[in-house]
Amino acid sequence: MDKLNLRLKLTRQRAAIPEQKRRENARRIRETLLDQPWVQMAGLVACYWSIGDEPETHGLVFALWKHGATVMLPVLRDDDDLDWAVYDGPDTLAPGRFGIMEPVDTRRGVETIRTAALVIVPALAVDRTSGVRLGRGGGSYDRALARVGPNVPTVALLHDDELIDGVPSEPHDQPVRWAVHPGGLVNLSTATPYR
Structure with missing residues (x-):
């Protein structure tokens, strides 16, 4: 399946997830991540402020911040690249380009x-074998991930059934090293669940 049709399929699947299930998914993802020592020890975290039907990150960002991490969130530039600014609590956000909170x-x-x-x-x-992620098509996160060092954990947040085989890829697509979904954490370098 090509990227466009796969995006359409996954977008429809996400739209069908009931709100209560979304909240439960967010809680499970947040707890799984916050239980990891390498997350607890990360002093500077780049994250994102979720929108729409994405796995909700608002509670995760707040928890990381409250536990002492410096959390950077993206600021979408006019060229679709990502600048970064520090989150300093929920009152320090304002709508940016396309209404996304920054x-x-x-x-x-x-x-x-x-x-x-x-x-x-x-x-x-995310492809369970290669770690290639399917984004929304703007390339912003691929550009950002290309700047990340080889030993830094990169983590994609997913709903159930979004860790799949056969995500189409192009040369510019950047893989992630971990995926977290409501069922747990997967180390994509070994493609095995991690507890």
């Missing part, structure tokens, strides 16, 4: 993601 803090630049100890990204699906 920190009002000083923009730190596209290269700032290189300093993150943990990078959490959205995805519609």
